[in-house]
Amino acid sequence: MPRPNVRENIVESALDQFHRMGFNGCSVDDITRAAGVPKGSFYNHFKGKEDLALEVIRRYANVAPRELLTRKDISPLKRLKKYFGALTELFTDAGYRSGCLLGNFSGELADHSDVVRELVQERLSSWASLLANVIAEAQEAGEITTRLKPDLLAGFLLSAWQGTLLRARAAKDPAILKEFHSVAFGQLLL
Amino acid sequence: MPRPNVRENIVESALDQFHRMGFNGCSVDDITRAAGVPKGSFYNHFKGKEDLALEVIRRYANVAPRELLTRKDISPLKRLKKYFGALTELFTDAGYRSGCLLGNFSGELADHSDVVRELVQERLSSWASLLANVIAEAQEAGEITTRLKPDLLAGFLLSAWQGTLLRARAAKDPAILKEFHSVAFGQLLL
Amino acid sequence: MPRPNVRENIVESALDQFHRMGFNGCSVDDITRAAGVPKGSFYNHFKGKEDLALEVIRRYANVAPRELLTRKDISPLKRLKKYFGALTELFTDAGYRSGCLLGNFSGELADHSDVVRELVQERLSSWASLLANVIAEAQEAGEITTRLKPDLLAGFLLSAWQGTLLRARAAKDPAILKEFHSVAFGQLLL
Amino acid sequence: MPRPNVRENIVESALDQFHRMGFNGCSVDDITRAAGVPKGSFYNHFKGKEDLALEVIRRYANVAPRELLTRKDISPLKRLKKYFGALTELFTDAGYRSGCLLGNFSGELADHSDVVRELVQERLSSWASLLANVIAEAQEAGEITTRLKPDLLAGFLLSAWQGTLLRARAAKDPAILKEFHSVAFGQLLL
DNA sequence: ACCTCCGGGACCTCCCGTTGGT
DNA sequence: ACCAACGGGAGGTCCCGGAGGT
Numbered sequence: 019m020p021r022p023n024v025r026e027n028i029v030e031s032a033l034d035q036f037h038r039m040g041f042n043g044c045s046v047d048d049i050t051r052a053a054g055v056p057k058g059s060f061y062n063h064f065k066g067k068e069d070l071a072l073e074v075i076r077r078y079a080n081v082a083p084r085e086l087l088t089r090k091d092i093s094p095l096k097r098l099k100k101y102f103g104a105l106t107e108l109f110t111d112a113g114y115r116s117g118c119l120l121g122n123f124s125g126e127l128a129d130h131s132d133v134v135r136e137l138v139q140e141r142l143s144s145w146a147s148l149l150a151n152v153i154a155e156a157q158e159a160g161e162i163t164t165r166l167k168p169d170l171l172a173g174f175l176l177s178a179w180q181g182t183l184l185r186a187r188a189a190k191d192p193a194i195l196k197e198f199h200s201v202a203f204g205q206l207l208l
Numbered sequence: 209m210p211r212p213n214v215r216e217n218i219v220e221s222a223l224d225q226f227h228r229m230g231f232n233g234c235s236v237d238d239i240t241r242a243a244g245v246p247k248g249s250f251y252n253h254f255k256g257k258e259d260l261a262l263e264v265i266r267r268y269a270n271v272a273p274r275e276l277l278t279r280k281d282i283s284p285l286k287r288l289k290k291y292f293g294a295l296t297e298l299f300t301d302a303g304y305r306s307g308c309l310l311g312n313f314s315g316e317l318a319d320h321s322d323v324v325r326e327l328v329q330e331r332l333s334s335w336a337s338l339l340a341n342v343i344a345e346a347q348e349a350g351e352i353t354t355r356l357k358p359d360l361l362a363g364f365l366l367s368a369w370q371g372t373l374l375r376a377r378a379a380k381d382p383a384i385l386k387e388f389h390s391v392a393f394g395q396l397l398l
Numbered sequence: 399m400p401r402p403n404v405r406e407n408i409v410e411s412a413l414d415q416f417h418r419m420g421f422n423g424c425s426v427d428d429i430t431r432a433a434g435v436p437k438g439s440f441y442n443h444f445k446g447k448e449d450l451a452l453e454v455i456r457r458y459a460n461v462a463p464r465e466l467l468t469r470k471d472i473s474p475l476k477r478l479k480k481y482f483g484a485l486t487e488l489f490t491d492a493g494y495r496s497g498c499l500l501g502n503f504s505g506e507l508a509d510h511s512d513v514v515r516e517l518v519q520e521r522l523s524s525w526a527s528l529l530a531n532v533i534a535e536a537q538e539a540g541e542i543t544t545r546l547k548p549d550l551l552a553g554f555l556l557s558a559w560q561g562t563l564l565r566a567r568a569a570k571d572p573a574i575l576k577e578f579h580s581v582a583f584g585q586l587l588l
Numbered sequence: 589m590p591r592p593n594v595r596e597n598i599v600e601s602a603l604d605q606f607h608r609m610g611f612n613g614c615s616v617d618d619i620t621r622a623a624g625v626p627k628g629s630f631y632n633h634f635k636g637k638e639d640l641a642l643e644v645i646r647r648y649a650n651v652a653p654r655e656l657l658t659r660k661d662i663s664p665l666k667r668l669k670k671y672f673g674a675l676t677e678l679f680t681d682a683g684y685r686s687g688c689l690l691g692n693f694s695g696e697l698a699d700h701s702d703v704v705r706e707l708v709q710e711r712l713s714s715w716a717s718l719l720a721n722v723i724a725e726a727q728e729a730g731e732i733t734t735r736l737k738p739d740l741l742a743g744f745l746l747s748a749w750q751g752t753l754l755r756a757r758a759a760k761d762p763a764i765l766k767e768f769h770s771v772a773f774g775q776l777l778l
Numbered sequence: 779a780c781c782t783c784c785g786g787g788a789c790c791t792c793c794c795g796t797t798g799g800t
Numbered sequence: 801a802c803c804a805a806c807g808g809g810a811g812g813t814c815c816c817g818g819a820g821g822t
Contacts, residue, residue, distance in 0.1 A: 177371030
């Protein structure tokens, strides 16, 4: 008797809408209408819009191709390159319309919702340590020679990626993404 | 007789509110109330909320201590360090509550308002070339030895700063800002 | 430029609706529609529904013919009789549909809104002391011989009136009001 | 297999919620949640919220210690005193938060639900005649000398009690209940 | 009999932009 | 230019009752 699509549809629709329009930029009505679900059903599944945002953040982790970062058959540095290459593709395929949900929520809700801020922070942290692991591997393998600590480099790299998305979105220009790759792998991770 | 403070008060109040709450996170009412101005007066000075946003973006340029970047009595690299040090102070003094208005607007409005997106893009570009100039100077002066093009480095640096603000805001932790300095000047601009 | 009727119409309409349907029994929409005012205008005049309730309570004082109680040309006891006679008429003219707003609000909102409760309490107190004054006069004039303190008698009288309205409303029967008079002036105030 | 506690739990929970928050002040959801019963089960036991209200009114009779009024081993007047003393205790123990359910429903629903109004009226009537019987006994026994008809006195007494509860609730002050006793037994029932 | 899920509709609140008298 | 008042139209939330599988 669970019609599993209702909740699922809402989350997916919200992921899209939040991503593109921001939390305050779309209404529960927008989301449910896009999901093909009556608005009245919304509150059977979520305590409120903020609750939905939390669920969407959790779900968002899956869109990134994390498995690319842990494949042992590829050298660490190559994994990083492939990973950001894949992210770049995701962004361009979406028509530069969304950026990164975590960054967007941080900018929009950090001062508005503590639970959202904390969850975003947690996801960003875990993302950063994932990157840090690969960078550490690359350092051990001698692919990266800088002796800066992996977590510093990973944090900076993640920041740069976030900012790059912001700038690329403002410019509607994917060239900025290429520049990211040039500098990230041409200077930062040497 | 135009009371000159009315418009001015609105812009200043809006700068603060937009910065902290986002464009959709505060109402015209909030802004005019914070400015101590009757809401009805608002539309004598601005065509609408979006129009105000444009003015606020223009005004926002002034908060950054750009003059630090062009002082010829300091070496280029030192200027960059001082500049980002000053930005860091601004951010921490504000209690990590705001981030960068340009980045925030890019994340929130890129898909919602083309004029805002374009103005944000223009400001980011001019900001990036300002940084590129100083980096070029530093390269000529031999303070920076990497042979990557200045505008690539400047863009990456700017991105990293934007992303760093996002992350610091999510984490409510200024330590992330210090990490930015370590990596920016310990690896990126070598 | 103040269209004075808007606010006024809302208050009058609300007085009627709250009185008959209770605070939770009617909606802001009901009230504004009955007032012939667009709902959107409501919040230009009141902070919210509760705020309106406070205003209505203040206004409600005027419906009671208080001046009857202070007319010096009539003996105190006769004033009391006339007064409750007038109240009885008001109630029957309204078709037993409302009771006393103060009593109704006390029953419905005492546990829900402290500000309403306090204002109701204040009005009931001042009402009671008004009655106490007249009773004291009547005692001095020898029209009432019981030596019970006037404020005790007044409080009891007021309570009895409130309860009588409740019972008459439940019964849809004005006979209960007549019984009130018989006992109030045939036994209580002897 | 009907789980007998389900219906029972709902009624008890509703008695509490209706008493404190009013009929319109709490939702079916509130009631079932407080009862620890799934909301969906509610409509297996009651046609609707109004139907539940009727059941609650019927149940409410039991909270009053009616048996005190018929104990033949105590003099009629003493029985009345004990009875209202017991009611006073019930009210103060509940923290002045509820008043009398019958009075509250009369005030809130008289104009909204005829069936509720009629049931309330019936209960109030039967309550009044119970009191009238005791008063008649007291008159026969010479404990009360006034020659006013017992049902008049009983109605007035009941009204006064209802009104006293309203006023005590508005004032959050049990002193008003003591005043009731002083006047009821110091003047009304002499 | 049970109960998860559903859903149309309404609730209070507030928003943005305008109107019209000063 | 000013600004109090306006108002159509959402905004998020919640409510009551029912549907439908177990």
